[in-house]
Amino acid sequence: MGNYVPFLILCYNELKYFYESRVIVMQVMHAASAISHAKAILIGEHAVVYGQPAIAIPIPTVRMQVELKPRADQQQRITSAMYNGALTAAATTRFAGIATLIRQLLIRFDAALQGFDLNIISDLPPERGMGSSAATAVAVVRAFHAAYAAPLDHAALLRWADISERIIHGNPSGIDAATCSADRPQWFVRGQKPRSLALPHTGVLVIADTGIQGQTRLAVQAVAERLKMDPASEQLISGLGLLTRQAAVAMADDDFKTLGAIMNSAQEKLAALGVSNHPIEQLVASARAHGALGAKLTGSGKGGCILALAADGSSAATIAAALTQAGATETWQYDFAK
Ligand code: MEV
Numbered sequence: 001m002g003n004y005v006p007f008l009i010l011c012y013n014e015l016k017y018f019y020e021s022r023v024i025v026m027q028v029m030h031a032a033s034a035i036s037h038a039k040a041i042l043i044g045e046h047a048v049v050y051g052q053p054a055i056a057i058p059i060p061t062v063r064m065q066v067e068l069k070p071r072a073d074q075q076q077r078i079t080s081a082m083y084n085g086a087l088t089a090a091a092t093t094r095f096a097g098i099a100t101l102i103r104q105l106l107i108r109f110d111a112a113l114q115g116f117d118l119n120i121i122s123d124l125p126p127e128r129g130m131g132s133s134a135a136t137a138v139a140v141v142r143a144f145h146a147a148y149a150a151p152l153d154h155a156a157l158l159r160w161a162d163i164s165e166r167i168i169h170g171n172p173s174g175i176d177a178a179t180c181s182a183d184r185p186q187w188f189v190r191g192q193k194p195r196s197l198a199l200p201h202t203g204v205l206v207i208a209d210t211g212i213q214g215q216t217r218l219a220v221q222a223v224a225e226r227l228k229m230d231p232a233s234e235q236l237i238s239g240l241g242l243l244t245r246q247a248a249v250a251m252a253d254d255d256f257k258t259l260g261a262i263m264n265s266a267q268e269k270l271a272a273l274g275v276s277n278h279p280i281e282q283l284v285a286s287a288r289a290h291g292a293l294g295a296k297l298t299g300s301g302k303g304g305c306i307l308a309l310a311a312d313g314s315s316a317a318t319i320a321a322a323l324t325q326a327g328a329t330e331t332w333q334y335d336f337a338k
Helices: 002-025 096-108 132-147 154-169 175-180 216-229 231-252 256-273 278-289 313-325
Strands: 032-043 054-070 076-079 084-086 116-122 186-188 204-209 294-298 305-310 330-335
Touching (some): 032 132, 032 175, 032 256, 032 294, 032 305, 054 175, 054 231, 054 330, 096 132, 096 154, 132 175, 154 175, 154 216, 175 186, 204 313, 216 231, 231 256, 256 278, 278 294, 278 305, 278 313, 305 313, 313 330
Antiparallel strands (some): 032 054, 054 116, 054 186, 076 084, 204 330
């Protein structure tokens, strides 16, 4: 027996270490909730995928909220406008990207078997260029970190959000998650830390929904294919980059006439890239005919929303009414002065 004593002590120590380390890493989920919000790309969508700059604006009034509550059993249940049911059954649904993100978060918190109810309450229309998937990812990541009282810096938040964005969008630049988690307009260049931009002092953006689902993945793929078939289209991408730089100067100078003209030029280039369509063109034309200083699609295009620049609140109200008349299913306003 004497020969076994050192071996038994070793086993005891190993087991004790294993048990204690489990005690350290096993964490308790608490009820938590977190928010994020919509975004609108002022200029630079699509070109931003290829390294050009883009300017995007957070829209905090259009909110996404995620509530997370632990359950005593091991059921993992999701309630949302997009998907209702068990996490395990989401793999083949439109919720698959967010479901993968949730599974990765559970692994991070050593909680793969933790039961929970996750409720997503969203003001954002899905697939309309307002960042619904990125806003969901941001709020989910925040909710899990809050539930485990874990620190989360902004760079880590964006890395987490990229997990679902890659699955949903294929080749995301990261601008959507950066803006859905920001409180200032963003100057965004892929792979670089986003920078906050100063807002103009006046002017109102009117966002209008065509009511048609855009599909970011397909739109981004279509542009990639176009660039492969016709390398000369690269000029459209660099042209959009130049317009974005000019837009930043116009914003800093409160020069809305120039900013509007720049938005119109960007719309021409996006249409030439093949991501506009008839409903977008109709709303853009209506906004311009009713006093918009400029108008263009926002986000991936091929449906989704348009963005119109109005000089002031009363012009914005006229444009919004005209857009509704022209078929917009919903409109929102973002006042630079507020
Ligand atoms: C989508 O909101 C914006 C795109 O430029 C794609 C991206 O940057 O990931 C179309």
